[in-house]
Structures are given as structure tokens and as C-alpha cells.
Amino acid sequence: MIDDHDIQDSGRGGLRHPYRVRHGAHTVAKPLGDVPGRQWRPTARGFTAGRNQEIAMLPTESQLTTTQEAPDPTGVDWTRCGQCRTIVYGRRFARAANTCPDCGWHGPLTAAERLEWLLGRESARCVRPGRTTDDPLEFTDSKPYAQRLEQARETIGIPSAVLVGQGRIDGCPVVVAAMDFRFMGGSMGSAEGEAITTAAECALEHRIPLVLVTASGGARMQEGVYSLLQMAKTAQALAALDEAGILTISLITDPTYGGVAASFATLTDIVIAEPGARLGFAGPRVIEQTIRQKLPDGFQTAEFLLANGLVDAVVPRSRQREVLATLLRSYSGRFADAQTTAPAAEGEAPAADSRPPVLTDPGQLPRRAAWDVVQVARNINRPTTRDYLSHILDGDGFLELHGDRLSGECPAIVCGFGTLAGRPVALIGNQKGHTTRELADHSFGMATPDGYRKAARMMRLAAKLGLPVLALIDTPGAHPGIEAEEGGQAVAIAENLRLMASLPVPVVAVVTGEGGSGGALALSVADRVLICENALYSVISPEGCAAILWHDRGSAPAAAEALRLDSRSLMEHRLVDGVVPEPQEGAHTDHAQAADLLRRAVSHCLDELSGKDGEELIRDRRARFRGIGATAG
Ligand SMILES: [Zn+2]
Secondary structure: OOOHHHHHOOOOOOOOOOOEEEEOOEEEEOOOOOOOOEEOOOOOOOOOOOOOEEOOOOOOHHHHOOEEOOOOOOOOOEEEOOOOOOEEEHHHHHHOOOEOOOOOOEOOOOHHHHHHHHHHHHHOEEOOOOOOOOOOOOOEOOOEHHHHHHHHHHHHOOOOOEEEEEEEEOOEEEEEEEEOOOOHHHOEOHHHHHHHHHHHHHHHHHOOOEEEEEEEOOEOHHHHHHHHHHHHHHHHHHHHHHHOOOOEEEEEEEEEEHHHHOOHHHOOOEEEEOOOOEEEOOOHHHHHHHHOOOOOOOOOEHHHHHHOOOOOEEOOHHHHHHHHHHHHHHHHOOHHHHOOOOOOOOOOOOOOOOOOOOEOOHHHOOOOOHHHHHHHHOOOOOOOHHHHHHHHOOOOOOEEEOOOOOOOOOOOEEEEEEEEOOEEEEEEEEOOOOOHHHHHHOHHHOOOHHHHHHHHHHHHHHHHHOOOEEEEEEEOOOOOOHHHHHOOHHHHHHHHHHHHHOOOOOEEEEEEEEEEHHHHHOOOOOOEEEEEOOOEEEOOOHHHHHHHHHOOHHHHHHHHHHHOOEHHHHHHOOOOOEEEOOOOOOHHHOHHHHHHHHHHHHHHHHHHHOOOOHHHHHHHHHHHHHOOOOOOO
8 A cells, every 4th residue: 555655756866746736645747848827727616526417527628738837928728748747738738538649658648538538528527426425534643534535536636536427438328537637646535435326336337348447646644444345345346247247348547556556456357558657556666665676667657567477468549448448348339238139151252262261070171191181280471370360360460368367468369359240259369379489488388377268368358258258279288387387387377277168158269270289278178170281289299199108209100190180080089170261372372261160160150159148158158168078888
């Protein structure tokens, strides 16, 4: 738990909110711009929130810039970037929602500015939080808390550090709660906890997504344990939204610390962060003093959090509405809703390939030497997961989400949302590459436990939101290494097998290249397990098998043949449900056509599965795997 002083004096040269002056034991905002003679004008002054009342007090453009106490002879507003110190034309800075056109610095926004930036002035309505006691402990330090609170309200012009609005982003209904760091460092008192909880309850009542914009130094010390318990209160409000299957998103802004970071800020389905925004439990100064070490550059920043698997994406302010709109559209068109208006594959342009979308008769496939199949499956020019996704998804494309929220971000597995033939889907896939560099960057498609846990997070999210899962598998196997073992590779794989056995949404898995061992199976416990015509699926690499059983890696071709790892053999043994046709010369020769064939096959399977409810899906999926290796009678 920290206070705003800690943030202010932190290692990276302070908060980079240069417009703040000490004001008693807490801080208040100074004008945007350090030109003498100007004063902060509260952007939402006189804010009188009432349920379903228009936000009439959102700032006008002139309010977003500084106001003039002394007349400026030039008649122009100027402001100074808090990072590069460049003097910027005030209106230009405000039009870009307080981002610097030179260095991209994201300056602070007030809660009212934030609501307007996300919701627009037209559609927003205020949501009034429940009532709370102002000063439950009758707390006094150098000044009575009641007096500080009154002063903050007067100076900032809002009743607490959280404003809640209900409106639309790109036509999609949403409730947004935004925090205002100027109000006692955005610290969480009863009123703030109540406002976040009210926002969650409003989202639950109307069954619409919740977006939380955070900015906080942590707990409000003057409210003691009342403040601490707001963490539990807000966390359980989010639990209720999880149970109701309602999408929750947080947008982390600088700074987000302590009790806010350790409750609602990081409990949402999707966590996006502004560039440079810092989030952590303990403040940097506390950590430095405790461990007596200098913290590395960029510690606790959005980019640090992304690399450590703790946030889904770092999104600049200019793209936030667009990204939120994509997420909200995915949610509003989700599978459960789409079932009644299932977008049929009919009406699509006839495919160049006259074969059925999924081949289920081994006789439709040529018999080929297994070793030849191995070479084609490993061809460096075969489409990767990202190649396929760039072709098969509708308009918005692939919205990639990162991290397992636990230990790291694995580059060998990509996850995200997209819409396939009108149907939003959760996407998971191994990522390889076409050059040595790309392959190395993605660990040759060999996932670490972080990767399997990221996939698991995506699957749980799909289950919560009612989205079907599409997994594209192309891996030689799970990553073999010291760190992978330390991270519990075996446990991560095992837990995915169990999780997939219980997903109440349709799951389609396609082995697009190499389906290697447990590392492949950890993404393939599906209702429909398909394999591309030239892909392979095997318990071990032919080289590995040859080394162990033949004591000679040179016997790999013989091992490949014996393992029956090609698509035709797998079909004959009914170990896969069908084969996705490839272009005549193989998928590597024509990515667009290969992707078109994949999209046809996946759409076909999702259509088949669309009539089944969760219980039926789980029962049939378990029966499918129950029968593997069992003999009838
Ligand atoms: Zn700048």
C-alpha cells in the first residue's frame, strides 16, 4: 500500500505529471502547462450526477486547455509536454486527448475528459453511485479528513475520485467508470469503492459490458479498514459479472497502484494499458528501500507488464476507442446470441476447390510416403497461424491478446479474438515463422508453460463469453528446457487437457503443420479434430522415435512410416475427424487458397456444432475421447 507521494518521487524521475503541487498532505493538480498566471479550471465543475441524467458538465474544448487569468498577448494557448518538454499548441494537445504530438507522451486526463473521450458527449448518461459515509473514522492528521475531502470536492469539482457514465462506443452499449487522479491521488475510499461497485451493478442489471479506467495511488489511509475492504467489495462485484457472462475490460492509466491494482484493475477479462502507464502493488520507492537496489528502467510500466504476461495489450489513446469497439462487437455478436441468427456459409463465393470442405473418406486422399509428408509439414513457407488469421477473419481482423496473467508472455502461442464468417471466435494457435529469425523469435512454435496458460486463459474467457474456440496447431512439441520445467510444463499441459474436456462452447482444432506430442494435444481436445492434408500428428518426432527404438536417427523415414502420422493414416484409424484439403502443390504454394480451404472447413464444423448446448458438447466430446483405443463390445 502506498500513497501518492511515493508515486510522485518514484525512481523514473517522478510521476511525469508535472502539473502537480503539494497541497497539505495530498496533492492537487496545477494547470496543464506551466505558464505563469494560469490556473486550473475544473473540467466538470458543478458536476451534479443523477441517475440517467445527461453528462451536461463534460468539458468543452476550451475547458480542456488552460484558461487565462492574465490575458495572453498572443491570444494562443500553449502547453508543455511532461516528457520531452516541447511547447505544444494547447488545442492540438487537447484534440489528441492530451498526448504529445512529438514524443507520444500520454498526459493525464480527468475522469470527465476520459468519459467524453470514450463515450462522446452525445451518448453518455451519468450513473449515480450509492451513498456512503464521508469520514467514518473522524480521522485527523495535520488537518481533519473531512476538511481535506471538502477541499478536494471544491477544487476538483467532482464528488469522489470516480465518475461513472453509461453510453455507447461505436454503437455498442457499455458502462464506463473513470478514476480521477487529481482527487486525493485517486485513492480508494468508500465513495470510490461504491462508485466502482455501482458501475458493475449497473452493467449487470442491463447486461452490458463494463469498462474501468484506473488511476490511483492506492488506499485512502484516512478511511482505514473501510478503505481496505473496498478491494473485497469491488472484487466480488466483478465476480458477479463473471458468473453472468458479462464482458469486463480495464484500461490502466498512469499510475495505478496498491489496492486498486490488487483488486478490480486486474480482475477484468481484458486488461489494456496506456503506453508508459505504471501498475504495481508496492510503489517503486518502497521496493527500492526494502531491497536496497536501484530498480531497472521501465520497471512496472505497461511495456514491462506486457513482457511479464500481466496485461493483454498496450494501446495508445488514439486507438483505444477502436480496440474497445472491436472487443465490444465480438461480445455483442457472440456465439450464444448468434445461434438464432446463425450466419450460414451459403451465399459465399464457391470455392475454387470442388472437394467437400472436410474430407472424411481416406479414399479421397492419395497414399503418400510418410517421410515426404514430414518434409511438407515442416516446409518453412507453410502458412503460419498469423498468415491464416490474416486471411480467414472478417473485417476487424485478429485482435491479439497477450499474457497468462501469471508469469509471462510466450511468443510461441498467439491468442485473441476475431470474426470468422460472421461469427466471433476465440483464437489460439502456435506461431512459427518463415525465416530463421522469425522462428527463433517464436521459439520454433514450441510453447512454454506461459503459453499453455495463456491459451487456458483464452479458453476460460471463451467459456465465460460463450465464444467458440478455434485452435490452430503447428508445433514440434512443447518447449524442452530448464525454465519450462521450472515453470511446470507437465502441469500446464495436463491442466489444459482437463480444461478442454469441460469447455461448454464448441471447440474446433486443426493441425495445420506439425502436431507434435503433448505440446500439440494441449490445444487439441476438441469437438472436431481436423488435420490439413499435408500435416502430421504424432506422439514423437520420427527422428526421436528412430533414435530410441532403432538406435539410429537415420531410420527416421522408417519411423515416420511406422508411426502412421500422415493425414490419410490418421483418418483410417479414426484418430482425426476429417482432413482439410490443401492446394494441389501444398499449402506453402498458395497461402490465400490454403486459408480459404481452412475457413470453409472451420465454418462447416462450427455450423454443425451450432445447434448443441454446452452440456451436449461436453458429453459428446468426452465420448469421442473415451472411445479412443477402446474396442467395441
Ligand atoms: Zn513530448
